[in-house]
Amino acid sequence: MDFKNISFTILTKNSEKTIKATLESLQDFEEVLIYDNGSTDETIKIAKTYNNTKVFEGVFEGFGKTHNTASSLAKNDWIFSIDSDEILSPGLIQELLRLKLEENTVYAVSRKNFYNGKWIHSCGWHPDFQYRLYNRRKTCFTNAEVHEQIKVNLAQIKYLSQPLFHTSYQNLSDFLSKMQHYSELFAKENAGRKRSSPWKALLHGSFAFFKSYFLKNGVTNGYEGFVISSYNGITAFYKYLKLFEKNQSLKEASKKSVLSKD
Incomplete structure (x- = not known):
């Protein structure tokens, strides 16, 4: 698969602590779209130092609607929605490279969640599969304010084997x-x-x-x-x-x- 087929979208607000590691893991991809919702720290400045990153600024309308707004600004129809505190593992990058995208499929990714430098395998934090890769011509996010999800409708679900690393809580x-x-x-x-x-x-x-x-x-x-x-x-x-x-x-x-x- 050509990496040029996928756009990565990231919602940010005051994400300076984690956004650099996220963007470092995405350097092999042609388009990373940042949709910032009013950062007052160095988030936007950091994002603009990466050649493959485009930065847009707009209001936060709840997670679902804002994800869809970010998706609409991307160049590609295939969207990988990633959070500003998540990192693509090397294994996941290689898995995406080998992946043959199918239009009516939504791809789920497992997250390895960390707190205090430790992998949390309990508390419902593992395997923590999330729908992340989808074709925007076929589906989109729900309009939920929080706990938004990609609508799977009649789509086929495929589970990728390699994880995202998630460092949400420092x-x-x-x-x-x-x-x-x-x-x-x-x-x-x-x-x-x-x-x-x-x-x-x-x-x-x-x-x-x-x-x-x-x-x-x-x-x-x-x-x-x-x-x-x-x-x-x-x-x-x-x-x-x-x-x-x-x-x-x-x-x-x-x-x-x-x-x-x-």
Whole structure:
């Protein structure tokens, strides 16, 4: 396969800590498209030092819609969506080189997730297959604010054998900032459509920790497994607590609207 057939798309915002390693792993490809959503650090400056990288700037409309916007700007129909904290393994590059692309196929890639320099094989973090390579004339991302996915529809799914390396969380601060971001997006997306309560938030949070730490063997990953399981529980708790507050706000606004009409 000719590498010129694939465009890589990356959404960025303040990704200076990880974007260099990502772009280093993509130097053999002709087009890498960065779609930046308001970085205030060195992300764009770093990206522009690579000859195969094109940088666009635009607003963030939720992950699904923004991925589709980035895809529409690419030169090629074949899109490999990669995050700014992911690195193509040498094995995956070679596998892509040998790959014969089939239009009605979506290709899934396994991620090897790392935290604290350790590969996390528990907590649901492995094998962590993600749909990443697709033909934009045949499919696209869902419009979900968060937990977006490529629509597989009636497409055939093929699983590549070589991994992406994923270094999303460098320290505890990364967990906290992502918890804030993802819980807010979840509450915004589900406000008025899904019920919640403080007790429901507590139940979801407790079960998420139990599932990650015990059912998905987080206990076997030592300190890192405990931190990740705690993050999963706390994120679930705040997702539903924020949703409860947003639903309450909608109810209050609705009452005020009715009273004003009377």
